[in-house]
Amino acid sequence: MxxxxxxxxxxxxxxxxxxxxxxxxxxxxxxxxxxxxxxxxxxxxxxxxxxxxxxTKYCPQCHMISDGDLCGICASHKRDESIICVVEDLRDVLAIENTGQFMGLYHVLGGIISPLSGISPGDLTIESLVARVASGKVSEVILGLSPTMEGDTTAFYLTKKLKEFPIKLSTIARGIPIGGDLEYTDEITLGRSIVGRVVYE
Amino acid sequence: MxxxxxxxxxxxxxxxxxxxxxxxxxxxxxxxxxxxxxxxxxxxxxxxxxxxxxxTKYCPQCHMISDGDLCGICASHKRDESIICVVEDLRDVLAIENTGQFMGLYHVLGGIISPLSGISPGDLTIESLVARVASGKVSEVILGLSPTMEGDTTAFYLTKKLKEFPIKLSTIARGIPIGGDLEYTDEITLGRSIVGRVVYE
The missing domain is CATH 1.10.8.420 (RecR Domain 1)
Structure with a gap:
């Protein structure tokens, strides 16, 4: 050939x-x-x-792909600015938006910590997330990461980075099968996993 | 989404x-x-x-994609100019070349007669094939078409078009499973089906 x-x-x-x-x-x-x-x-x-x-431009606040300055979600007055859902990439935003269960803002990491693929925390938008939380406007951060080894590693890293702030830190409920991929989860399971999120103590 | x-x-x-x-x-x-x-x-x-x-340029003789004027196969002195193997597209040429069993030239139809997809004989390089055969240099035409309904239709059309010429008209042997796709056939089966081609009487 x-x-x-x-x-x-x-x-x-x-x-x-x-x-x-x-x-x-x-x-x-x-x-x-x-x-x-x-x-x-x-x-x-x-x-x-x-x-x-x-x-292509990126939203300076949530780092999602965007046409204008702020993205449509960050610019909307209907969204709850005090809740941020942290996701890996745009596909996860679209999947969560489809459930209609989340009215807060997002933070797109642009990837997930993965030593095997050579992606370290410095390659992601983690500093920008910390700055958003440090601004004091945020009361809760939901970690919307896939329940894989890389997702868990990233969640662990983020909880360490964010625990000094007086916010509620939660993760979407593990109704998603372990090892599964977030974007392929059906809308009902994904919606419930947002409603039934587990608060870190 | x-x-x-x-x-x-x-x-x-x-x-x-x-x-x-x-x-x-x-x-x-x-x-x-x-x-x-x-x-x-x-x-x-x-x-x-x-x-x-x-x-992209096309070989003016066999209609295969080519960089120069004539394609490498048509320009080669090692090939037998008196035998033409008619195929649907480039993938079939590559598959047959891989068997090492064929030393003649090709004729690439650029598709296959398929009323369902709206492809009629006029969309293919059939007139050019008839002209090559009419030139008198050709002693045998092998139909190297997939054994599907469209392949059989095309073969039937070509035999009607070519039967007036004093040439041997053959088809590659049906060692290929009926309904299968020519380009995914293993090299041994495909090679044998060229060696054991069946002459139309």
Whole structure:
């Protein structure tokens, strides 16, 4: 499968197969699909990727991807500013928003502490979270992290960092199966795990 | 999952999920991956897609993707010009080349007759195949099509088109399980099906 007849196709397969979960065969299938469908559609995909990387902004408060200055959730008057739910990334925000059970703000870490993948606390937005809590406006921080080893490690690190502040620190209830992935949990289970969150003593 | 906080991410998810076999959740996962890894890598992917669409050339003889004028196989002196193997697309050429059992030339149809997908004979390179055969240099045409309903329809159409010429017309042996996909067949089965091809009488 290695002697592609054209540099263009070799290069495209090479780049596409760098994406997670896509091997060389799938990459070739996608490349041929990109060649077959109307040119404008394929160029739109390339354009969307370029825009995604060059024009995306992040909310300066919660670090979620955003179009404007503050993100829609941080800017909303309907949200309870005193409660912050800490999550790994945007997918978890969308999953929790879907439950309709949470009316506070978020804090997107941008990842999870994982020595195996080389992600240390300094790569995440933890300092910014501590600053938000230190401002005194926050009464509760909910840790909305996946119940995996990395999630538990991150939760442990955050509780140590936040315990000096006079706030309630909680974690979403472990109704989620251990080892499962937060974003694939059904809405009812995820909603209940927010309502039935356990307060750290 | 529909209220993305940014137009950029919405657009990227929209475009990525148009690819075959990729749903909205996978598209969001890929978009976040594109955001997380170094910017140069993501832009390389976009660049490769643009180049694929704007700079790819096709071999004027066999219609395979090619860098130069004639493709490497058509230009080679080691290949037997009198035998043409007709295939659906590039993936089938790569699969057959991998067996090392075929030393003739190819003819890439660029698809397969499929009324359900709206692909008719006029969308394929069939006229060009007829012209190659009519030139008189060809002694045998092997139909290397997947043994599916569309493959059989295409084979039937081609035999009708080619039967007026004084050539041997054959099909790769049906060692391949019926309903299977040619590109996923193991090399030994595929190699044998070329050696043991059945001549149409």
């Amino acid at each position: 290695n002697n592609y007849p054209s540099k263009m196709i070799e290069q495209a397969v090479e780049e596409i197969s760098k994406l997670p979960g896509i091997g060389k065969k799938s990459a070739l299938r996608l490349a041929l699909h990109l060649l077959k469908r109307p040119e404008a559609q394929s160029l739109q995909l390339a354009h969307a990727v370029v825009q995604l990387r060059t024009e | 529909n209220n993305y906080p940014s137009k950029m991410i919405e657009q990227a998810v929209e475009e990525i999920s148009k690819l075959p076999g990729i749903g909205k959740k996978s598209a969001l996962r890929l978009a976040l991956h594109l955001l997380k890894r170094p910017e140069a890598q993501s832009l390389q992917l976009a660049h490769a897609v643009v180049q694929l669409r704007t700079e």
